[in-house]
Amino acid sequence: xxxxxxxxxxxxxxxxxxxxxxxxxxxxxxxxxxxxxxxxxxxxxxxxxxxxxxxxxxxxxxxxxxxxxxxxxxxxxxxxxxxxxxxxxxxxxxxxxxxxxxxxxxxxxxxxxxxxxxxxxxxxxxxxxxxxxxxxxxxxxxxxxxxxxxxxxxxxxxxxxxxxxxxxxxxxxxxxxxxxxxxxxxxxxxxxxxxxxxxxxxxxxxxxxxxxxxxxxxxxxxxxxxxxxxxxxxxxxxxxxxxxxxxxxxxxxxxxxxxxxxxx
Amino acid sequence: xxxxxxxxxxxxxxxxxxxxxxxxxxxxxxxxxxxxxxxxxxxxxxxxxxxxxxxxxxxxxxxxxxxxxxxxxxxxxxxxxxxxxxxxxxxxxxxxxxxxxxxxxxxxxxxxxxxxxxxxxxxxxxxxxxxxxxxxxxxxxxxxxxxxxxxxxxxxxxxxxxxxxxxxxxxxxxxxxxxxxxxxxxxxxxxxxxxxxxxxxxxx
Numbered sequence: 001x002x003x004x005x006x007x008x009x010x011x012x013x014x015x016x017x018x019x020x021x022x023x024x025x026x027x028x029x030x031x032x033x034x035x036x037x038x039x040x041x042x043x044x045x046x047x048x049x050x051x052x053x054x055x056x057x058x059x060x061x062x063x064x065x066x067x068x069x070x071x072x073x074x075x076x077x078x079x080x081x082x083x084x085x086x087x088x089x090x091x092x093x094x095x096x097x098x099x100x101x102x103x104x105x106x107x108x109x110x111x112x113x114x115x116x117x118x119x120x121x122x123x124x125x126x127x128x129x130x131x132x133x134x135x136x137x138x139x140x141x142x143x144x145x146x147x148x149x150x151x152x153x154x155x156x157x158x159x160x161x162x163x164x165x166x167x168x169x170x171x172x173x174x175x176x177x178x179x180x181x182x183x184x185x186x187x188x189x190x191x192x193x194x195x196x197x198x199x200x201x202x203x204x205x206x207x208x209x210x211x212x213x214x215x216x217x218x219x220x221x222x223x224x225x226x227x228x229x230x231x232x233x234x235x236x237x238x239x240x241x242x243x244x245x246x247x248x249x250x251x252x253x254x255x256x257x258x259x260x261x262x263x264x
Numbered sequence: 265x266x267x268x269x270x271x272x273x274x275x276x277x278x279x280x281x282x283x284x285x286x287x288x289x290x291x292x293x294x295x296x297x298x299x300x301x302x303x304x305x306x307x308x309x310x311x312x313x314x315x316x317x318x319x320x321x322x323x324x325x326x327x328x329x330x331x332x333x334x335x336x337x338x339x340x341x342x343x344x345x346x347x348x349x350x351x352x353x354x355x356x357x358x359x360x361x362x363x364x365x366x367x368x369x370x371x372x373x374x375x376x377x378x379x380x381x382x383x384x385x386x387x388x389x390x391x392x393x394x395x396x397x398x399x400x401x402x403x404x405x406x407x408x409x410x411x412x413x414x415x416x417x418x419x420x421x422x423x424x425x426x427x428x429x430x431x432x433x434x435x436x437x438x439x440x441x442x443x444x445x446x447x448x449x450x451x452x453x454x455x456x457x458x459x460x461x462x463x464x465x466x467x468x
Contacts, residue, residue, distance in 0.1 A: 128428070130428050131379065131380070131427075131428070132379055132426055132427035132428030133380070133427075134377055134381070134385070134426055134427060135383075135384055135385050136377070136385045136393065136421070136422070136424070136426070137387055137422065138426060139391065139422065139423060168389075170389070170390060192386075200390075200391065202391075204391060206391065208387070222428045223426055223427065223428050224426040224427075224428045224429050225428070227426075
């Protein structure tokens, strides 16, 4: 039986962002010749290099050294004023090495944001389609964890760009943004309009799904079931984190992404 | 009070309003001194407008503090006022403002959030909602009203069943939110507000 994804196309913003960069390069090539292309190409790459370096600093995940290095060395290789630099050959070789490492990284899927997979996994057990959206947070019940456990989970999820944490005095809030960069690059500093799962010091787990994220589903899934399911998913993440098997979180999300690909 | 429909609170409010006038002390002293007095006599004596004096006298007469009788001077009849009471007591029965009996049944109301209520809930610190924004009207005439919630109300609303959940009695929701019975009146006040805005629905 043919299965279809429960989600509409998402993260369209990234396609737009990439198109703008490509458009700028094409524009540079058409109107300013090969030099115009290399200027825009290298500028786009130093921008991407800086973005990935900021993510590296915020996540403390060393794999971001690969895209940061790759984009930086591509900049050094293709930036027109550095074309005659004595170290140009060295820049080119290092660029190529970083590119190989980057390709390997893409295959490992370690760089991907997990927004889509999280929404997909949350929707999996939901069978009802009676809508019932509300902007109120949903108390999904209690779970076994301490504040330290919640912080440990938050660190793992941040490191793997799965969720962005807000450590508050009485709880740890894990935001699941569509575009992780908006938090990583300081464009957003609050979760007021975000989907999140919060682990309170009292042991309660609360979920809020925003209208924007809820509308990403093709059907109007029964809202309380969806919130409950998202809460259960993160309770499972918490359990794995406490057991010291956090890698299972990554594997679970990766498998969800694979399922989606298969479903398509 | 002549008007039987007026509540004791309203009566006290009117008397307090009269007593708060700048000229009230002098006017009342005049009423004690004079056997009876007309509005024009009082106005000229106190150097105030005749309409002001007339309203003050009528207000006291309405509250039963003064008596009035018709007098005729030439062709034109007018009223003369005299004190009926030697003291004025203004009492506000605050407990009487809230009908506990009428609200008592509210604890058993079975409620949940209405589907597509269209309101915005703002989350507060801890497990509570800090405010509710409701919208009235549509298009350009759409108006927003924001209700800031007390701790009790915020916690209650946090645990209110979702539109797709089965409804629960108010008392059960309060228990879930770990609220004591002292919170019931303010919780029911919120329930009344939300019912009036179609944010929640009541079963039975």
